[in-house]
Amino acid sequence: MTDAKTEILARIRGALHDTPSAPAAERTYRVASDRAAAEVLEMLEDRLVDYKATVHHETPESLPGRIAELLGASSRYVVPAGLDRSWLPEDTAARRALTDPNDARAASALGVRELNAVDAVVTSSTVSCAETGTIFLTGRPDEGRRAISLVPDHHICVVPAATVVELIPEALARVTPTAPVTMISGPSATSDIELERVEGVHGPRRLDVILLG
């Protein structure tokens, strides 16, 4: 008996008995933005808010204060090892950053139950698409491994202004395909009951996006 792969490939070749030829797809859709940067940023904010994320505008100076405010006085939160520490507020007795080494195999890596017990996570991001309100995480050192931005119920995500593009083709062009990619458009949601969208299921129910200018 031939193996499954050989047989399936032979079936496909048999099915293509008419040797169909298909011309290359014409990419006549928009692949590059013609909007000013400020306009694109405004669009991103509009789309994020529409899908129930909260948006904040900060500078490097005001960023730690904003993060402190979003975390609240009492918080144990996780950050990826590569995150710029100058973004974060000073630890206090009640507010403490836990650093995850970005490698689940490391002894200091937080287990899923520890992640489930923390109050929040702070990460950076790779690129954001304004037209769809989508933030891309690709597992870089300042974004961390996928579990840390998933299990905690509150995600504070920093979006540097220079990483914002208008269109999906522009955003995907900035992504390394083989990286573990997570595209986030607002907090977790479902349309499963009567096809009406409600926010808040298994992923983080609170998404704060900080546009860093």
Add this chain to the structure above:
Amino acid sequence: MSRTALGMPAVRPVHGQGNLHASTAFPAAAKAEMGNTQMRANIRHATHTIRGKRARVAGELPDWEELRSAGSAVKEQVMARLPELLEQFEANFTARGGTVHWARDAAEANRIVTELVQATGSTDVIKIKSMATQEIGLEAHLEEHGITATETDLAELIVQLGHDKPSHILVPAIHKNRHEIRDIFLAEMAETDETLTSEPRDLAEAARTHLREKFLSTSVAVSGANFGVAETGTLTVVESEGNGRMCLTLPQTLITVMGIEKIVPTFQDLEVFLQLLPRSSTGERMNPYTSMWTGVTPGDGPQDVHVVLLDNGRTAVLDDPAGRSALHCIRCSACLNVCPVYEQAGGHAYGSTYPGPIGAILSPQLTGIESEQNASLPYASSLCGACYDVCPVKINIPEILVHLRDEDVRTRHGERSDEGAAAAPARTRRLPQAPSQMDLMMKSASFVMSSGRRMALAEKGLPLGRAVAGKDHAISWLPGMAGGWTDERDIPAPPKESFRNWWAKHSEETEQRVAQDGGPVSGSDAAGPETDTQHDEGER
């Protein structure tokens, strides 16, 4: 259609098995479903909600039509280059530490997945909603082998807890409203009590609490895939709730079942489909979460990663050039939401995993039109074309429906002695039949209508029809297969006299009447081009 081709290999495509066959053919199933007024009200409400959202977000993009054309062209290319693309995908996925398996049919795919789960020692798996695993009946197969699969998508969970069947591609529990869902949760979830309301927000919260521990403790996940990128070996899952991310991230082992048609050539191609799919599907600019993974990422996510490439009848669909574009489907379900037949009959009436217009062309092709139960599916349409208009990859569903009706008729007449008939699973194969009532009626009609004299003679019988119609001028019962029409509606009484017979008596009066009306010319072709021109000018 001629199927002769030079150098055709000996291997023939084989039709699929699994949850693709209806137990009852559509006409009878639909009739039963239509009695469920609650279900029909639920489906009407939900499909009308989503139609408006889809139209709004599709209209938001100035290049929507260009994206549709590109999506269609990419898929056409995928079909033409499928063997090469699958092998390229396998090489890239394998190079990054993943394992690729090939499954000819549902049974083989189920066996592979079951053995992979058994090898981990786990008796529990968490599942992401997937049409492919539904199609092959994976959950039931795992159950038979002592493995419990928990559906983690909210709608699939509702179906699973309600001991129900999915009725929609995107929203399997669309036939249930919020009150019915609350009742299911109350009965089946230990964590809930009478304080649970039927607010969707509260129901989502209940699902979160119910599944949290499962996500944190289960070591094996099973998923489908929306796209597999040949160029990079990347798999993609598009979802909303975060249950997908949980399954794709936290377990040690991840097993993905993907139909062979889900391949796209390049990573860049995703820029087309990631715009088309969410807007067509949930009517959102983008779904909340999309995950991509390429084999194994050391130290991040599952370290034991598998993909099962599934045929199960797809090569049989590919075998028909007139029907193969059904494989372009990206499972958005926009065609269900606009279909007048789906709206009335609901998803269960279609029997197969794939309901609605796409199901009506996909299921009979996957199983073979020779399948007794699925042969009626191409007729489950008014051919209104709404499905074609909304399809994000421009599948011409009405055209394929008509093509399959033709295939069905030719099959029943034993006119298809080709490979297609032979490839059908034996249990569903139909033998050519003796001439049917329809054949006899058509033959008689052809005899009568091919001669003006015979037609005129036949029309002399019209007054008889008027007598049958009686005082209310309607005929509500006809004998034999013509009764299929009068089962559902009345036929108005025929006129006293046919035009043909009236004309025979009055044709001599033409010139006299034209003169009366002040017409321009005499003769038999008075209604010539001049009249047309005048009409056109009159409209301007």
